[in-house]
Amino acid sequence: MKDNIIIKIRELTKKYGDFTAVNNLNLEIYEGEVFGLLGPNGAGKTTTLLMLLGLTEPTKGVAEVNGYDATKETLQVKRIVGYLPDHVGFYEDMTGRENLRFIGQLNGLDHYTIEERIERLLERVKLLDVGDKKVGAYSRGMKQRLGIADILMKEPKIIILDEPTLGLDPEGVKEMLDLIMELSKKDNRTILISSHLLHQIQKICDRVGIFVKGNLLAKGPIETLGEKVFSDEPLTLEIEILPLDDRVKKLLNSINGITDIKIIEGKIIIQSHEEVRKDLVKVLSQNDYEIRYLKQRGRELDDIYSRYFAGKE
Amino acid sequence: MIFTAGILPERSEKMNKSGLWILYKKELADHLHSKRFLIVLFIIAITGLSSIFAAGKGIVEAIGKQESDTFIFLRLFTTSSGSVPSFISFMSFLGPFVGLALGFDSINGERNRGSLSRLMAQPIARDSIINGKFLAGVTIIALMVFVLGIAIGALGIIMTGVPPTFDELFRIFTYLLLTIFYMSFWLALSQLFSILFKQTATSALAVVAVWLFLSIFLGLLINVLADFLYPLSNSSTLDIVLKNSKMKLYLNRISPATLYNEATLTLLNPGVRSLGFISQEQLIGAIPSALPFSQSLMIIWPHFISLIAINMICFTISYIYFMRQEIRA
Numbered sequence: 001m002k003d004n005i006i007i008k009i010r011e012l013t014k015k016y017g018d019f020t021a022v023n024n025l026n027l028e029i030y031e032g033e034v035f036g037l038l039g040p041n042g043a044g045k046t047t048t049l050l051m052l053l054g055l056t057e058p059t060k061g062v063a064e065v066n067g068y069d070a071t072k073e074t075l076q077v078k079r080i081v082g083y084l085p086d087h088v089g090f091y092e093d094m095t096g097r098e099n100l101r102f103i104g105q106l107n108g109l110d111h112y113t114i115e116e117r118i119e120r121l122l123e124r125v126k127l128l129d130v131g132d133k134k135v136g137a138y139s140r141g142m143k144q145r146l147g148i149a150d151i152l153m154k155e156p157k158i159i160i161l162d163e164p165t166l167g168l169d170p171e172g173v174k175e176m177l178d179l180i181m182e183l184s185k186k187d188n189r190t191i192l193i194s195s196h197l198l199h200q201i202q203k204i205c206d207r208v209g210i211f212v213k214g215n216l217l218a219k220g221p222i223e224t225l226g227e228k229v230f231s232d233e234p235l236t237l238e239i240e241i242l243p244l245d246d247r248v249k250k251l252l253n254s255i256n257g258i259t260d261i262k263i264i265e266g267k268i269i270i271q272s273h274e275e276v277r278k279d280l281v282k283v284l285s286q287n288d289y290e291i292r293y294l295k296q297r298g299r300e301l302d303d304i305y306s307r308y309f310a311g312k313e
Numbered sequence: 314m315i316f317t318a319g320i321l322p323e324r325s326e327k328m329n330k331s332g333l334w335i336l337y338k339k340e341l342a343d344h345l346h347s348k349r350f351l352i353v354l355f356i357i358a359i360t361g362l363s364s365i366f367a368a369g370k371g372i373v374e375a376i377g378k379q380e381s382d383t384f385i386f387l388r389l390f391t392t393s394s395g396s397v398p399s400f401i402s403f404m405s406f407l408g409p410f411v412g413l414a415l416g417f418d419s420i421n422g423e424r425n426r427g428s429l430s431r432l433m434a435q436p437i438a439r440d441s442i443i444n445g446k447f448l449a450g451v452t453i454i455a456l457m458v459f460v461l462g463i464a465i466g467a468l469g470i471i472m473t474g475v476p477p478t479f480d481e482l483f484r485i486f487t488y489l490l491l492t493i494f495y496m497s498f499w500l501a502l503s504q505l506f507s508i509l510f511k512q513t514a515t516s517a518l519a520v521v522a523v524w525l526f527l528s529i530f531l532g533l534l535i536n537v538l539a540d541f542l543y544p545l546s547n548s549s550t551l552d553i554v555l556k557n558s559k560m561k562l563y564l565n566r567i568s569p570a571t572l573y574n575e576a577t578l579t580l581l582n583p584g585v586r587s588l589g590f591i592s593q594e595q596l597i598g599a600i601p602s603a604l605p606f607s608q609s610l611m612i613i614w615p616h617f618i619s620l621i622a623i624n625m626i627c628f629t630i631s632y633i634y635f636m637r638q639e640i641r642a
Binding site for chain 1: 429436
């Protein structure tokens with residue numbers, strides 16, 4: 001089931017004048033997975049989503065959703081895709097129920113199906129008691145949950161969420177994430193999430209793509225991302241050993257691949273081109289050094305975060 | 314896939330239509346529930362009724378005293394009495410206001426509230442959004458104009474005691490139709506601006522600017538231009554005088570308000586025989602009687618068609634822009 005490609009993006013490019021919002025994007029999304037499109041603001045995430053829905057035309061390239069061309073066959077695409085924009089706008093002088101009913105009618109559903117779905121969905125997003133209140137009186141979290149009910153009215157195969165947790169309090173974020181998880185695991189829908197809040201979203205994603213300045217830097221399961229993002233850079237190891245004497249520098253220099261050794265505040269910082277941990281441990285233990293601490297630097301999600309995301313929110 | 318391939322086009326067509334119908338119904342309901350509609354209705358009704366009341370009183374006093382007792386019913390609409398302008402000049406003045414009020418935020422309002430992208434994510438054709446909004450607006454205008462027209466007619470009959478002839482009824486009906494087209498033009502223009510401009514305030518101001526330009530500044534500019542090209546003095550030849558006047562007349566017809574006013578005048582005033590220039594020789598032998606409805610209609614047929622055409626031009630431009638526009642939340 002998971003190897004069935006449902007969204008296929010080929011060389012997708014969008015330019016606004018001289019500015020390239022999305023640059024030559026290639027991406028496949030498999031049926032049933034939760035894919036997180038992560039990147040700082042202005043990276044081109046929303047533009048990519050808009051192109052998937054045919055709400056803006058790509059300068060170059062193709063996006064296929066369930067086999068339909070997203071630019072030319074927008075109606076077919078919109079029939080199976082539920083899209084929740086980052087600032088979802090309801091008709092504020094209509095009640096939650098009326099808003100959902102309107103969307104149901106636009107999707108060509110019959111009266112009975114609409115009423116049945118409204119009831120079921122309002123219960124699911126815990127808004128049953130306020131369903132007859134005007135949406136203008138809803139809190140942001142409630143609107144966002146109504147948004148989920150809204151996209152579920154058409155029973156979509158694919159759900160696209162743009163910054164679903166933005167502006168929610170911690171409780172709201174948790175509720176939202178639980179709801180998204182449920183949509184994936186229980187209903188088995190394909191979910192594409194865009195967000196700049198990496199830490200919130202990473203927990204629920206099967207795979208993520210890191211998107212910076214219009215380019216997809218890396219994609220894959222979250223554990224392997226660090227390797228990919230930093231593959232061109234030297235590996236950095238931090239170790240602490242006992243005893244820390246002068247002999248150790250010579251010993252370490254003899255290991256193949258190590259390019260630089262520094263001793264800072266009792267820690268040895270080693271840079272290398274390739275994986276040296278195995279040799280390192282072997283050499284040190286043969287010479288009776290006790291390794292108290294060993295950590296690879298700069299290959300973790302936190303490092304990706306601090307490099308691309310921090311300070312840009 | 315094999316089965317749906319044959320079914321899909323048919324189904325999508327059906328859904329297009331239903332999309333339009335549902336949007337139309339919603340827009341209509343929105344208008345009817347809005348305070349804005351109530352304000353517009355209130356202003357139109359107050360001005361319309363007051364002008365008819367004033368005109369009716371004047372007519373009642375004049376009946377029997379003057380020789381022109383014909384077309385009394387039509388004079389209800391065209392007579393101004395003292396300080397109160399006539400019904401037709403009120404309508405000509407308020408037309409842009411009605412169009413503006415109903416349409417200035419139709420697209421950018423939804424865009425700013427974020428509901429446009431939600432709407433666009435549904436399987437409906439893009440054009441049914443603007444079509445639905447425009448049709449709902451026109452329906453509202455038609456309802457208002459006809460209800461007001463009938464109410465005024467009834468009031469007129471009660472006041473003067475003179476029932477309308479069939480000829481007068483046709484004229485009034487055509488006049489109301491013309492008013493709907495005229496107001497629809499301003500609606501179409503407002504909707505176009507609401508697509509072109511992102512802010513509702515900007516689009517409203519743009520409509521007001523066009524309104525002021527067409528109703529005040531265009532006339533002034535044309536006068537200046539015509540007097541510059543064909544200067545008038547005591548010694549001007551007939552040719553120059555004629556050219557000067559013709560230029561003013563034709564250029565003024567750029568403005569839909571001029572078209573509407575000329576057409577209204579001709580329709581409700583059966584004595585009007587021509588909207589151009591007539592020489593003394595042409596008038597010799599003409600019987601000084603009123604034109605039948607069909608002949609009046611013939612004179613203003615170009616005006617009618619022009620009003621419909623500018624509606625369509627506005628709509629076409631809206632279409633071209635909206636179909637390719639990027640919809641961002």
